[in-house]
Amino acid sequence: MTILVENHPGYRVITLNRPSRLNALTVETAADLRAALNEAETDETCRAILLTGAGRGFCAGQDLTAIVDKPAAEIGHLLDHYNPLIRQMRALPLPIVCAVNGVAAGAGANLALACDIVLAAQSATFVQAFARIGLIPDCGGTWFLPRLVGAARARALAMLADPVSAQQAADWGLIWQTFPDDRLMPEAHALAARLATQATLALALTKQALNAAEAGELDAQLDLERNLQAEAAATPDHAEGLQAFLAKRPARFTGRKS
Numbered sequence: 093m094t095i096l097v098e099n100h101p102g103y104r105v106i107t108l109n110r111p112s113r114l115n116a117l118t119v120e121t122a123a124d125l126r127a128a129l130n131e132a133e134t135d136e137t138c139r140a141i142l143l144t145g146a147g148r149g150f151c152a153g154q155d156l157t158a159i160v161d162k163p164a165a166e167i168g169h170l171l172d173h174y175n176p177l178i179r180q181m182r183a184l185p186l187p188i189v190c191a192v193n194g195v196a197a198g199a200g201a202n203l204a205l206a207c208d209i210v211l212a213a214q215s216a217t218f219v220q221a222f223a224r225i226g227l228i229p230d231c232g233g234t235w236f237l238p239r240l241v242g243a244a245r246a247r248a249l250a251m252l253a254d255p256v257s258a259q260q261a262a263d264w265g266l267i268w269q270t271f272p273d274d275r276l277m278p279e280a281h282a283l284a285a286r287l288a289t290q291a292t293l294a295l296a297l298t299k300q301a302l303n304a305a306e307a308g309e310l311d312a313q314l315d316l317e318r319n320l321q322a323e324a325a326a327t328p329d330h331a332e333g334l335q336a337f338l339a340k341r342p343a344r345f346t347g348r349k350s
């Protein structure tokens with residue numbers, strides 16, 4: 093296994109675990125991550141995911157030792173293993189928190205950007221390293237970057253491959269928040285635990301609506317919101333949220349569909 097999976101009350105922590113190579117990605121890692129997400133999705137007690145890396149790096153992108161001397165067609169084909177992972181993360185009906193504990197480079201940076209809420213240690217950096225080795229940003233990079241930071245920054249990040257500090261990333265809106273290095277994991281756990289107490293189905297529907305909004309027009313989005321809102325309104329968590337508001341007490345969400 094190239095990852096570690098830990099169960100916590102309400103959420104699972106998935107840790108990329110090849111620290112001697114800064115958790116560089118292999119086809120096996122992609123398969124391990126997909127299996128871990130599948131398992132999390134089928135476990136009704138799991139209501140959030142926390143993704144992080146072991147050691148001093150988050151993820152250095154594709155393991156370059158695995159692609160040296162490979163024919164170009166085979167390298168392109170590698171993305172047939174990574175793309176389903178990115179799709180699965182975006183479609184997963186659970187919030188994914190990413191705790192970027194150190195450098196996030198190449199596909200490793202874009203793996204982080206595919207998560208729902210990205211936190212980073214102040215010493216972490218984000219590098220669209222692809223240009224340094226004559227490749228293009230993949231794993232959704234060309235899609236995420238302009239949407240998160242705008243066209244001008246996206247182009248410079250992709251073409252220059254300069255590292256961006258965690259603070260700069262937060263200031264630009266590439267990620268959500270930074271923390272001093274020793275606070276990152278406690279804060280990330282607290283956030284995952286907090287999300288695990290929320291109205292899980294409503295969060296899944298929110299994710300679905302936000303995903304669609306990235307591609308669609310306002311007109312279609314209003315229709316989609318109407319339909320998804322009807323689904324959210326049918327959940328016990330919605331009823332509980334209303335009762336809690338009226339009783340002036342905190343809501344006790346279960347995440348159950350019915």
Ligand code: LHQ
Pocket residue numbers: 112113114116152153154155156157159167168170171174195197198199200219221222224225227230
């Ligand atoms: C590594 C790696 C690594 C193997 C550090 N592989 N060993 C492309 C192709 C096709 C399909 C799939 O998708 C992709 C997408 C991509 O991700 S392409 C981009 C791949 N990633 C990179 O180009 C980044 C390469 N790494 C670096 O530039 C640096 O290592 C960074 C900036 C990440 C960190 O620098 P340092 O903190 O100075 O660490 P380091 O370079 O000393 O690395 C520590 C060790 O990890 C070292 O091994 P060693 O045996 O010398 O201790 C590195 O060789 C190894 N490592 N990245 N991607």
